[in-house]
Amino acid sequence: MAFYRSLGSVPPKRHTQHRAGSGSLYYEELMGEEGFSSDSALLYHVGVPSAIVDATPWDVPGQETTENRPLKPRHLRLHELTGPEWRAVDAVAGRRLVLANGDVRISYVAAGEASPLYRNGIGDECVYVESGTATVETVFGALSVGQGDYVVLPRATTHRWIPTGEAPVRLYVIEANSHIAPPKRYLSRYGQFLEHAPYCERDLHGPAEPLVLEGTDVEVLVKHRGSRGVTGTRYVYATHPFDVVGWDGCLYPYTLNVADYEPITGRVHQPPPVHQVFEAHNLVICNFVPRKVDYHPLSIPVPYYHSNVDSDEVMFYCGGNYEARRGSGIGPGSISLHPGGHSHGPQPGAVERSIGAEFFDELAVMVDTFRPLELGEGGLACEDPGYAWAWSGRGPAT
Numbered sequence: 001m002a003f004y005r006s007l008g009s010v011p012p013k014r015h016t017q018h019r020a021g022s023g024s025l026y027y028e029e030l031m032g033e034e035g036f037s038s039d040s041a042l043l044y045h046v047g048v049p050s051a052i053v054d055a056t057p058w059d060v061p062g063q064e065t066t067e068n069r070p071l072k073p074r075h076l077r078l079h080e081l082t083g084p085e086w087r088a089v090d091a092v093a094g095r096r097l098v099l100a101n102g103d104v105r106i107s108y109v110a111a112g113e114a115s116p117l118y119r120n121g122i123g124d125e126c127v128y129v130e131s132g133t134a135t136v137e138t139v140f141g142a143l144s145v146g147q148g149d150y151v152v153l154p155r156a157t158t159h160r161w162i163p164t165g166e167a168p169v170r171l172y173v174i175e176a177n178s179h180i181a182p183p184k185r186y187l188s189r190y191g192q193f194l195e196h197a198p199y200c201e202r203d204l205h206g207p208a209e210p211l212v213l214e215g216t217d218v219e220v221l222v223k224h225r226g227s228r229g230v231t232g233t234r235y236v237y238a239t240h241p242f243d244v245v246g247w248d249g250c251l252y253p254y255t256l257n258v259a260d261y262e263p264i265t266g267r268v269h270q271p272p273p274v275h276q277v278f279e280a281h282n283l284v285i286c287n288f289v290p291r292k293v294d295y296h297p298l299s300i301p302v303p304y305y306h307s308n309v310d311s312d313e314v315m316f317y318c319g320g321n322y323e324a325r326r327g328s329g330i331g332p333g334s335i336s337l338h339p340g341g342h343s344h345g346p347q348p349g350a351v352e353r354s355i356g357a358e359f360f361d362e363l364a365v366m367v368d369t370f371r372p373l374e375l376g377e378g379g380l381a382c383e384d385p386g387y388a389w390a391w392s393g394r395g396p397a398t
């Protein structure tokens with residue numbers, strides 16, 4: 001994210017003495033990506049940011065996956081994973097793994113309790129807020145988040161989720177093993193959003209001020225790579241990680257609300273890349289937002305059948321009525337997984353019904369991966385077993 005911000009107290013010259021009113025030095029920390037060769041930020045801490053007093057293993061639960069075999073389209077009802085216990089569930093430890101491969105893990109949680117301090121040492125997180133509100137406190141300052149927000153948290157950003165409403169905050173969590181950023185084609189060679197991009201800098205919201213919290217012996221959960229996949233460590237820091245008095249740079253957490261995404265439409269059906277919002281290594285994130293639909297006099301507004309031979313396609317339905325899936329049992333909170341090597345398209349009758357439509361009131365977040373996805377324990381726990389046969393209207397003979 002090559003969009004410079006400066007918050008709080010920073011010295012006029014980098015890497016020079018920066019002192020509190022008492023005369024004590026602040027401790028400068030550089031957070032930088034790709035080995036000092038990409039975006040970075042300089043943060044000024046009251047305490048020494050690397051001072052730990054304890055480290056113990058944290059076993060991240062529920063990381064096992066099951067292959068999608070026989071290879072089938074799947075329908076997963078994520079709302080079935082949540083219940084009245086949400087008040088005691090936090091947005092980090094309470095995540096249920098739905099789908100995963102070596103590039104990304106997708107999980108879901110409905111949370112009512114503040115999470116521990118946490119950071120993901122494997123890659124960036126893009127957390128879509130399906131509903132509810134929360135404050136995300138980070139080492140860079142706090143973000144107020146609500147329905148429709150994408151919350152992008154760079155790798156190694158220490159943070160915690162604090163739900164703030166009477167209803168659970170429902171989060172669709174995309175954990176990449178790489179960096180998540182706007183598509184390169186939306187940006188000038190120097191990093192400014194171009195005129196054809198469906199959103200721009202004004203739509204991105206970072207923290208407004210540093211938190212400057214005090215504390216000693218503060219626990220932080222860190223997710224990182226282990227020899228058998230995802231694992232974790234529980235650290236205790238001598239001073240509070242949120243003791244930053246100021247920072248500047250181009251690396252920081254931010255939000256983008258899906259309602260600020262301006263859809264690109266055409267006379268005939270536009271392909272999914274026009275709906276792209278972010279990219280990461282071996283995956284893209286797109287969104288299908290309420291929009292005017294195709295206006296050629298003979299247009300068919302729902303998609304043609306398509307075989308996305310190089311990717312698995314994951315749609316998360318989070319608002320309105322998704323026209324192409326009417327009659328399939330899919331509704332708000334559903335995921336459809338359409339794997340590579342398998343053709344998919346509208347449900348029976350949807351093509352005919354869509355002719356003459358002028359507007360689709362639909363909202364869906366799509367993740368396309370370029371390596372096959374496997375099912376997590378959460379995905380297995382909420383599957384609709386009849387979905388694969390929805391196009392033919394009949395399943396295997398019993």
Ligand SMILES: [Fe+2]
Nearest residue numbers: 306313338344
């Ligand atoms: Fe598709």
